[in-house]
Amino acid sequence: MTTNDLADDVTSAHNVAKLEANLARVEELTQRLLTALGQARPIAPPLQGPSHDLYVKAATAYMTEMVNNPAKLIEHQLEFWGKSVKHYVEAQHLLAQGKLEPPTDETPKDRRFAHELWDTNPYFNFIKQQYLMNAAAVQQAVEDIEDLDSEEKKRLRYFSQQLVDMMSPTNFLPTNPEALALAAETDGESLVAGLENLVADLEANDGDLVVTLADKKAFKLGENLATTPGSVVFRNHMFELIQYAPTTEKVYSTPLIIFPPWINKFYILDLKPQNSLIKWAVEQGYTVFIVSWVNPDAGYRDTSMSDYIEDGYLIAIDEVKKICGVKKVNAVGYCIAGTTLSLTLSLMKQRKDTSVNAATFFTTLTDFSDRGEVGVFLQDDFVDGIEAEVTENGILDSFFMSRTFSYLRANDLIYGPAIKSYMMGKAPPAFDLLYWNGDGTNLPACMAIEYLRGLCQDDKFATDGFEVCGTTVHIKDVTVPLCAIACETDHIAAWKSSYTGVQKMGAKDKTFILSESGHIAGIVNPPSKKKYGHYTNPEMGLTVDDWYDAAEKHEGSWWPRWDAWLSQKSGKKVPAREPGDADHPVLAPAPGTYVVTN
Structure with a gap:
C-alpha cells in the first residue's frame, strides 16, 4: 500500500464520518421541524389569499374574451408556443453537435439570475429562459382580460405575479445552481446549516414561517440602536x-x-x-x-x-x-x-x-381614493x-x-x-x-x-x-401650516395619493416635497449619505402629473x-x-x- 493509498483511505474515512454526522443532525432537525410545524397557528382562508370570486371572474372574463376575440388570444398563444419550441430546438441542436453551451438568450435581465451558471450552463440557462417565457405569457394573459374593473384587474395582476414569483427556479434547490454548488463545495454542510436556520425560525415563531432578515444578536436597543441620549x-x-x-x-x-x-x-x-x-x-x-x-x-x-x-x-x-x-x-x-x-x-x-403651530407629514395618506x-x-x-x-x-x-x-x-x-x-x-x-x-x-x-x-x-x-x-372631522379643517414629505417609490403610501390629500387640506401654507426611494429609505435619508434626491414645486393647485412634470429636482436629502x-x-x-x-x-x-x- 502506497502513501497515496493511505491518504485516500484517511480522506474517505473522514468523508464517511462527516456524512454520518450530517445525517444524524438531519434526523434530529427533522424531528424538531415536525414538532415546530405542529405548533403553527391555524390561519383562516380569508387571510391566506384573495377570495375565489376574483379568479372565477377572471376565468369568466378570459373565456368571454376568447369567444369575442379569439384571434388576439390565439396570436399570443402561438407567439408563446413559438418562442418555447424555438428555444427547445436550438438547445437540442447545440447538444446534438456536442456543444455544451446555451443557445441565444434574449430574455430580460433579472437580478434573481445573477449567478454565472444561469448564463453559461445549458441546463440552468434552459430552465431560466423557459421560466421567464412562461412568466411573460402569464402576464400577457392577465393583460388580455378586459371584462374586469380597474381594481379587480390590479388585484389579478398582483396575485398572478405572486404566483409567478413563487415558482421561480431560484426558489427550489434542484434548480438553483448557486445553492447546489455551495452544497457540493461544503459536502452538504450548507444544507444542514440551512435546515438548522429553518427549524430555528419555526421554533422562534411558534410554527409560523417568518424568515429572519437580520442577525438579532447583533443589536441591542440603547447600546447600538436608539442611542441618542x-x-x-x-x-x-x-x-x-x-x-x-x-x-x-x-x-x-x-x-x-x-x-x-x-x-x-x-x-x-x-x-x-x-x-x-x-x-x-x-x-x-x-x-x-x-x-x-x-x-x-x-x-x-x-x-x-x-x-x-x-x-x-x-x-x-x-x-x-x-x-x-x-x-x-x-x-x-x-x-x-x-x-x-x-x-x-x-x-x-x-x-x-x-x-399645534405647524405640522409635518411623513409618507401620509389622508385621501384613500x-x-x-x-x-x-x-x-x-x-x-x-x-x-x-x-x-x-x-x-x-x-x-x-x-x-x-x-x-x-x-x-x-x-x-x-x-x-x-x-x-x-x-x-x-x-x-x-x-x-x-x-x-x-x-x-x-x-x-x-x-x-x-x-x-x-x-x-x-x-x-x-x-x-x-x-364628532365628525373633515380634511378641510386641517388648516395649520404644513409640510408633507412623500416618497417616489413608496409601496405603502402612494405619493400621488399623499399629494391629493394635501391638496384637500384647508391650510393656506403648504409645502410638498417628493423624496426619491421608498417608504423607509426615502425618509431615513441623512444628508451625509448624499444618496437620494428630492423634488419640489410650490404650485399646489396643479394635477399630480403636472406638479411632477414641472417640479425642480434637487440633489441630496x-x-x-x-x-x-x-x-x-x-x-x-x-x-x-x-x-x-x-x-x-x-x-x-x-x-x-x-x-x-x-
Whole structure:
C-alpha cells in the first residue's frame, strides 16, 4: 500500500464520518421541524389569499374574451408556443453537435439570475429562459382580460405575479445552481446549516414561517440602536414620552414632537447615529420629543382611534407644552400616525385648540381614493378576514402585518432571504433596518377595523367626514401650516395619493416635497449619505402629473430643506432645555421601556 493509498483511505474515512454526522443532525432537525410545524397557528382562508370570486371572474372574463376575440388570444398563444419550441430546438441542436453551451438568450435581465451558471450552463440557462417565457405569457394573459374593473384587474395582476414569483427556479434547490454548488463545495454542510436556520425560525415563531432578515444578536436597543441620549419624562397606558438631551447651547423656543406609526416601533428614526433623524434634529437646535407607543395585547381590544387621539396625541402635546412652558408645539406624524395627526388637527380646529403651530407629514395618506399597491389587501375578502381574526383575539397580531408588507416586496423580503438562509445556510446580515423591520407590533381590534373600514375602504375623512371623539372631522379643517414629505417609490403610501390629500387640506401654507426611494429609505435619508434626491414645486393647485412634470429636482436629502421650513416656524432661540422638570421626573433613560418590554 502506497502513501497515496493511505491518504485516500484517511480522506474517505473522514468523508464517511462527516456524512454520518450530517445525517444524524438531519434526523434530529427533522424531528424538531415536525414538532415546530405542529405548533403553527391555524390561519383562516380569508387571510391566506384573495377570495375565489376574483379568479372565477377572471376565468369568466378570459373565456368571454376568447369567444369575442379569439384571434388576439390565439396570436399570443402561438407567439408563446413559438418562442418555447424555438428555444427547445436550438438547445437540442447545440447538444446534438456536442456543444455544451446555451443557445441565444434574449430574455430580460433579472437580478434573481445573477449567478454565472444561469448564463453559461445549458441546463440552468434552459430552465431560466423557459421560466421567464412562461412568466411573460402569464402576464400577457392577465393583460388580455378586459371584462374586469380597474381594481379587480390590479388585484389579478398582483396575485398572478405572486404566483409567478413563487415558482421561480431560484426558489427550489434542484434548480438553483448557486445553492447546489455551495452544497457540493461544503459536502452538504450548507444544507444542514440551512435546515438548522429553518427549524430555528419555526421554533422562534411558534410554527409560523417568518424568515429572519437580520442577525438579532447583533443589536441591542440603547447600546447600538436608539442611542441618542434622552429620557422618558411621561408615561401612561398608551405611550411613553421621550425628551432628548440638547447638544446645542440654545434651542428654538417651539418644541418638536414626533408621532411615529404604532404599526412599528419608533426607533426607525433613531437607528445608528449616522442615520438618526432624531439625533440630527437635536443637532439643528430643536427640543425633540417622540412618542413610544405601547405594544397592545388582547386587553387593548376596545382601544379606538379616539383613544389614540385623546389619550395619545392630545395628552402628549399637552405634556410637552407643560415641560417646555410654551403655548404651541410643532408636530410630525409618520405614516398612520400622520393620518391620525390630521384627524387630531381637524378635531382641534373644532375645539378651538391652537396648540399645534405647524405640522409635518411623513409618507401620509389622508385621501384613500387610490390606495396604491397596498390596496390589493384592502378589499372586503381580506378585511372581513381581519375583522374575524381581531374579534376572536382582540388584536391584529404583528405576524399578519409583517407578512402583508413583506409580500409587497416578496423577492426582496421573503424569497431572497429564504434562499440565503435555508438553501445556502448563511447567517442573516447585521443590518439595522432589517432588524427594525422584524421587530413588529400588534394593533388593537377596534382601532384596526375603524382604520381599515372608515378610512382605507370608505375614505370618509376626505369625503363625508370621519367620526371620532364624539364628532365628525373633515380634511378641510386641517388648516395649520404644513409640510408633507412623500416618497417616489413608496409601496405603502402612494405619493400621488399623499399629494391629493394635501391638496384637500384647508391650510393656506403648504409645502410638498417628493423624496426619491421608498417608504423607509426615502425618509431615513441623512444628508451625509448624499444618496437620494428630492423634488419640489410650490404650485399646489396643479394635477399630480403636472406638479411632477414641472417640479425642480434637487440633489441630496430633503432634511436640510425641511429644517429651513421648520426653523421659520419654531420661534426665537432660548437656553437649551434638559429633559423633564419638577413635575416630570426622569422615569427611565431613552429608549424607554415600552419599546423593549413590549
